[in-house]
Amino acid sequence: MAKFADAIRDRRKSRQRRLGFGAAAEEPQPSMLVGTIGVVEGADFCLALSDEDIAAAESGDVDLWGTRVDALTPENVASAKDRGAAFVSFEVDGARADSMLDDEIDYVVRLADLRIEEADARALGSLRPAELAVEVDFPVSLSTILGLRRLAMFASSPMGVKCPVDISSGDIEALRDSGVAVFVLGPDASADDVAAVKGRIADLPERKSKRDEDAQPLIPTMRAGGDNGTEEG
Numbered sequence: 001m002a003k004f005a006d007a008i009r010d011r012r013k014s015r016q017r018r019l020g021f022g023a024a025a026e027e028p029q030p031s032m033l034v035g036t037i038g039v040v041e042g043a044d045f046c047l048a049l050s051d052e053d054i055a056a057a058e059s060g061d062v063d064l065w066g067t068r069v070d071a072l073t074p075e076n077v078a079s080a081k082d083r084g085a086a087f088v089s090f091e092v093d094g095a096r097a098d099s100m101l102d103d104e105i106d107y108v109v110r111l112a113d114l115r116i117e118e119a120d121a122r123a124l125g126s127l128r129p130a131e132l133a134v135e136v137d138f139p140v141s142l143s144t145i146l147g148l149r150r151l152a153m154f155a156s157s158p159m160g161v162k163c164p165v166d167i168s169s170g171d172i173e174a175l176r177d178s179g180v181a182v183f184v185l186g187p188d189a190s191a192d193d194v195a196a197v198k199g200r201i202a203d204l205p206e207r208k209s210k211r212d213e214d215a216q217p218l219i220p221t222m223r224a225g226g227d228n229g230t231e232e233g
Contacts, residue, residue, distance in 0.1 A: 002086060002087070002103070002104055002105050002106045002130075003064065003086050003106075004045065004064060004066060004086040004087040004106040004108075004130050004131075005106045005130035005131075007033060007044065007045070007064060008033055008130060008131065008158050008181050008182060009158075011030070011031060011032060011033050011044075011181070012031060012032070012158070012181050029202055030198045030199075030201035030202045031176065031201060031202075031204075032172075032176060032180070032181055032182065032183060032201050033045060033160075033181065033182045033183070034183050034185065034194055034197050034198050034201070035047060035182065035183070035184045035185070036184065036185045036186075036187075036189050036194060037049055037053070037184060037185070037186055037187040037189075038053050038056065038187050039053070039056045039057055039060050039062055039065075040185070040189055040190065040191055040193075040194055041191040041194075042191045042194040042195055042198075043185075043194050044064065045062075045064040045065055045066065045086070046062055046064075046065045046066075047065070047066055047067070047068065047089065047184055048065055048066065048067040048068070048085070049067075049068055049187075053067075054067060054083060054085075057084070058083060058084060064086050065084070065085060065086060066080075066085050066086055066087035066088060066089060066106070066108065067080050067083075067085050067088060067089070068088075068089040068090070068110075069088050069089070069090050071090070071094045071095065071096075072088065072090040072094070072095035072096060072099040072100075072107075073096050073099055074096065074098055074099050074101075074102075076088065076099070077099050077102055077105060078102075080105065081102065081104065081105045085105065086105065086106060087105060087106035087107065087108050087130055087131075088105065088106075088107060088108065089108040089109075089110055089133060090107070090108070090109065090110065091109070091110045091112070092109060092124075100127065106129075106130035106131075107127070107129045107130060108129060108130055108131045108132075108133050108160070109124065109127075109129045109131075109132050109133065110133045111132055111133065111134050111135075112135065114134055114136075114144070114147035114148065114150075114151055115147060116151070118154050121150075121151055121154035121155045122154050122155065124155050124157070125154065125155035125156045125157050128157070129157055130158070131157065131158050131159065131160045131181070131182055132151065132155060132157050132158070132159045132160070133159075133160045133161070133162075133182075133184075134148070134151070134159055134160070134161055135161070135162070136148075136161050136175075138163065138164055138167065138171060139168065139171055140171045140174055140175060145174055145175075145178050148175070148178040148179055148180065149178045149179065151179070152178060152179030158179065158180075158181035158182065159178075159179050159180045159181065159182070160180065160181065160182030160183070160184060161175065161180055161182070161183060161184070162183075162184045162185075162186065163183050163184070163185065163197075164185075164186070165185055165186070165188075165189050165190075165193035165196070165197065167183070167197065167200070168200075169200045169203070169204065172197075172200055172201055172204060173204050173205070176201070176204065176207075177207060183197060185197065
């Protein structure tokens with residue numbers, strides 16, 4: 001596992017609000033990575049789609065960046081790694097199996113459709129990609145949320161989506177709670193846009209604990225002979 005996967009994992013594990021007393025309390029922290037296409041100040045990472053983007057990432061001393069390849073081959077992976085990329089993004093069709101043997105770089109699998117067979121999703125997850133990049137429409141529909149949750153349940157891999165700079169807090173929360181851990185803003189995003197999205201993420205309510213999710217209300221059981229004809233079980 002290389003540093004892009006580590007960054008996703010660490011951010012997801014971090015608490016959005018660290019409790020403290022008085023002035024010692026820390027500011028809320030975003031629980032998701034926010035990246036950009038191209039280099040933008042304040043982004044957690046950048047995705048390079050062109051040679052110009054790669055050159056900017058190299059010259060700008062960007063710590064975390066990756067590139068999209070048309071076909072996943074050992075040569076493309078080696079080239080990206082040599083230039084400093086932390087991950088490569090690719091589609092399954094046309095990808096060579098021996099291209100994923102290097103464990104010093106991460107792999108982001110691009111999916112054109114959320115609706116894939118359960119067996120395929122489980123097999124894809126077994127490859128342990130750093131991220132599954134999926135396409136969603138905004139505002140996010142309930143059908144999309146169900147598709148994301150189904151994919152997350154079967155693949156057990158973090159998901160990422162490209163989102164608009166004005167994404168709502170409601171959409172962010174729904175996506176976060178459905179397994180999305182990475183947002184990518186478009187090439188026109190500014191540093192202020194990145195900061196605004198990060199702020200909305202940090203201000204979200206914390207996820208419910210599993211105990212809260214599993215809690216069920218106690219329902220009185222109707223039994224003969226109890227007070228007023230009822231008796232709590």
